[in-house]
Structure formats: structure tokens, C-alpha cells
Amino acid sequence: MPLAGKVAVVDLTKNEITKASIPEKLRRLYLGGRGLQAYLIYNHLKPGADPMSPDNILVVSAGLLTGAMAPAASRTQWGGKSPVTGAIASSNMGGYFGPELKFAGFEHLVVKGASKKPVYLWVHDGEIDIRDASHLWGKDTFETQQMIREELGDEDIKIGCIGIAGENLVRLANFRTGPKDAAGRTGTGCIAGAKKLKAIAVRGRLGLRPADPQRALEYGKEAIDKIMMTKVAKAMGVDGTSYIWNVTNSSGLLEWMNGQTNRFPFGDWHDMTIERFHEEYSTGIAACFNCTVHCRHQFRLKEGPLAGAFGEGPEYNTQTAFGTFGLNNWGDMLQGWHLANLYGIDTTGWCNAVRGVMELYQRGIIDKKVTGGLDLSWSNAKEITPKLMELTAKNKGIGAIIGQGPFGIISELSKYSDKVGYYILHCKGLGKLGNVDRVQPSFSLQIATSTRGADHLRSRPALDHYHLPEAVLEDLYGGKVSSDYTSYEGKPRMVRWHELTYAVVDCIGTCKFQTVFFSPNLPCYEEWAQYLLYNTGMKFTKEELFEIGERVYTLERMINYREAGHTRKDDYPPERSFKEGLEYGLAPVKGIHMDRKKYEKMLDEYYELHGWDNNGVPTPETLKKLELDKEPSHIV
């Protein structure tokens, strides 16, 4: 049964492994996945630990329903203390790793300490072995996965691993599995590298029998039918998340050249559309575990040093990330994407860092003496990408600065100008995406208050773009929310609702893109309560699930308060969002930037809805209501 997944604590310093069951009390408070992971981080991380030290922990968590009979229940959550931000590390990936971890009998792995030599974990059918990985050190993420499968003699083993970026303690390093999926953000690969943990290999045959197999099957089918009737599922099944790009580009909602313009400045925008990808590179489309939508593009590179290589992806987010610093066609973007995947680098974070450094170069704040002779002009993006990526992965030269992420870049380069902090666009130390937020109060508030820093997957209210009737919005959010995406009215309510809702999704382990994230017709609390009932036998009301979301989000806020001192001062979008209007765009966008007074008012309202004080700190009453006043409780 999905409830049977255990927690294993692996101490790499002592070479010890302990296993524990998860009590029902914790299930009712945190479900699993991201929720229990936050609990484990708060309980097991030594307060104030250096993220690069053995005191940090790496927590790998499958969702409560990951691997079970619920649509797209494929997700795995990776966390600890972030070497990029100093706050919570938190990253969620799809694919097949999480289900296999559950089939092997585990839901959470807590990796403590550090090994003296490279190791990998072999997790199989209730057992965990710590194995030598000296022969894997220095291998890329594709080779590593294949070598482990050959070594263990099973092609169906699923592997999460780091590349040489993680080995070299690059803060933007990620954990990767299969040809596409990554726990991309907040530096989980760097945490593993510091522990000399090259990979985690999983294989299980223990199964996950639902509490009520017949109803789980029938209800799963109903939910899939509902999902597949939506326009967005059909669009995703052909174009993947890149279906979004044409609309955001047309509206002027992409930030090119580090947010200096919102009109494509690098040639003909048609070369960036998903239509071009289909014509020139697509070889098919695949799916994650238990998904009927199929949004993973497959491609084969045609030119350059990696010609002939097979890959999957990229997502809209990566398309945007590479495009916005000057890779103006699919051939160049796919080369950059594939290189990052081989090295194990967070593409979103890396592209954000490169955009910022390129603007510093454009403005003459840094020159070739700082870049090691590299010409970081926007027009030179194609030529410099492989070299910059290699330098980043090897932690050398200008790459050693870029690979640290926003805080490191600001710290290293501020000696050249006090304006450096203005041009490195981030929230809480996590690099911002290539999307415009400054015209849309909900997006600005969302990236700024996100517990892991500037990011879309904690709380992005994509519905804000749909111009839905206000009666629908009021019904969904439980209060008045404007349907105008440039309006401030009701947006704190909207953002908080998405924060809690996505926290619940990440606890359950289903794909966010098959939830209310993309359409009000997609599954929401009512469906999740049914998935949980038929798979685990546990009854949750919709209100109870919402409260779990509040508990998890508040606990993450507490982790950030304890580890990084996050308060109101950390809940602002980049300064550029307040100062520079956009030069181009359709009527709703042109000339607009965030209004500071109205933003402050949104923050006040947002804190009040959460039950946090005016400085953004959870009040004692809120902690008591959510039973967080007893944490750390050390139950597991």
C-alpha cells in the first residue's frame, strides 16, 4: 500500500543506515512528498548548518501517491539546505525515479554526513547498500546512469545522479534522472557533491496495492477522461509546455536581454516557435510514469560537437531561459540544453546568471579581464555558451562566479560597481525566470514570496492570464479576485491559494500540470481527496487538505526564518520590476511596471491571510493552530 513506504536515514560519515515507518499522525499532518520532506528537514538539519558541510542533509521524497493509481503520480521532491540561497533547497522532478523508489519500499531517504570517497546508493526491495563510485566520478549524467545499469545488470533500474558540476561543488548543480528530468533548482546536486554522493540507483518489485483497487482504477479512469477533455491537455500532448511561448512572446511577456526589453531582439521570432522545433528536430513525444498527456519532447541534435545525440525536452521554461540571452534558434538552444544536462547544471539558474553577467559586460561594469578574455556580447551568445558552460561545470574562471548563482555573483562583482545587485535579477538568492512579472501583480508577489525564491512552481497563478469570469474566480478562491491580470485586487488571496494548493500537489506527488495550475477544469481538491481515499484508505476533507497545504508552506517559511533569517525584507521582486516600464506590448502591458505602494499593501494582505505578522513571521497563534508549535517533534 502507498502508506507502507519507509523513511531511511543514511549516514555517509558513519556508514550506517536506519529505517523507520511513518506514523499515521504524520500522514495526517503532512501527507508525504514535499510536506514530510519539510518536516524531515526541520527535524534533521542541524540549525545554521553550512550547506556545503556534512551537517547539511539531502532529502529525497516520493509523494504519498507517487507510483500509485492516480493520474501522473510520478513526482519526487529533493531538498535540504540550499547552497545557492542559504534557505530551503526544494526541487521537484518527474520521470520514473519516484515510483521505483516506492516500489523498492521507501518514500523518503535522508542522507547525512559525508563520505571520504565517491559512493552511490543502491536501493532495492527494502534494502540499501552504499557502494563505491570511484569509477563513476568524472562521468557525465548519461554515462553514469548507463554504467550503473550495466554494473547491476538491470536495464530497468532508475537512477538519480549528479554530473561533474556537482562533483566540483558548483552551487547551481542539479540532480538528474533519465534523459530529461532534473531536480533543477536550489543546488541539490551541489549538496550531493559535497557528500561525495554520485548517484542513487533504485529498483523495486514490492508493488503498491491500493486500499480499494477497483474504485482506484475506476476513479483514475474518470479523472483521466476529465483531464483529456481539456484543451490544455490536447495542447500539451502536441507542443508540451512550449505551447505557452507563442502567446507570451506575442503579448510582450518575455524578458529579453535580462529584462531590458520585452520584444524579441535577436532576429526572426518564428525561429523560436514550437512549430520550428516540430519541423526540424522533433523525433517523438513521451510521458512520465502514469501520464496520459505525454508532454516530453524527444529530439536528436543535427549539428555541432554533440551532433547525433538524443535528448528529451526542453520545457517552455528552458526555451525561455536560453532564448532570452541570445540563443535565437532551436539548434543552438538544444545544444545548450543538452550540454547542461550532461554536466548536471540547473538551466534556469545558469541562464539567469549568464543574462545578468552579460548585462554587466554590456554596461562596461566588467570587461575581458574579468571574463578571462571572453566576449560576453549578446550577439556572441552562440559562441560563448559551450565555453561558459564548461567553465561553470569545472568551477573555473568566470564560470566559477556564474556557477555560484545570484548571491555569489553579487558578492564577487560588486567591487566593480554598486549597481551589480540591480542587474542580477533574483528573489531570495534564486535567479528569476525569463518571464515578465512587473506588469502582473500576482506574478510579482508570487516569485517574491515563494519559499524557495524566484520561481513559478511554488505558486504561479497561471489562471490569472485566462480572463475567467469573476464569479468563477470568486468561487475558486473564496473571495473577490479581479480577472484583469494587471490589477492588484484580490491577488494576495489568489497567490496564497496557489501556494497552499501546489504544496498539497507536491505532497501527493502528482504532476502540477494536470491540476488547476493550467485550467479550472483540471483536478483539484475534490479529486485529490478521492485519489487518497481509494489508494490509501485515508479520508481527508477538502478543508483538511487545504490546511495541510498551509502547514507545509508555513513550515517551509519557518525553515527559511531559522536558516536564512527571511522576513518581509526578503519578499520583494527585483528592483527593476519597480523602476522600468516595458517598451513594447499589447494594451495590457506597454509602459507598465510595479507600483511600490500597492505592492506593500498586497504584502500586508498576503501576510494577514497566512496568519503571519506584519514582518512576515508566522504568529504563535498560527503555529498553534497548525500544530507547528511542537516542532521539531522528532517523531521520525
Added chain:
Amino acid sequence: MFKSLPARKQPRDRLLRCLNCFARMDIPARATGYVCPKCGTEYEIAWRAGQAKILGLVDYYKD
């Protein structure tokens, strides 16, 4: 507050919203261009699995 809307039974494959004025646009089958009847914004249209989609703006580079 906690419930998704029911799945839609009517196909809406040719319906789009204008990005400028948010008016509904009913795109004729196989059209490759369309002008919003309310605000006049002119679009390039593409098709995917029988669904109309906005490819881009005709006057993208015009101020």
C-alpha cells in the same frame, strides 16, 4: 473553493481570446490569419491537433 469546474462537453477547438482586448475569437477552420473583430489586432494562426492557436502578431515589429 475546492472544486474544479466540470469538464466541458462542447468542443471549443476554434475559440481563442484576443491577447489585446480579451474578446472571444471564433477562428474559421484552417485559417492562417485572423483579425480581432473588436480591437483589430491581427494574428498569425497555426493549428495543432485540430485546435486553433495564436502563432504570433502580424505587426510584432511595428511600434
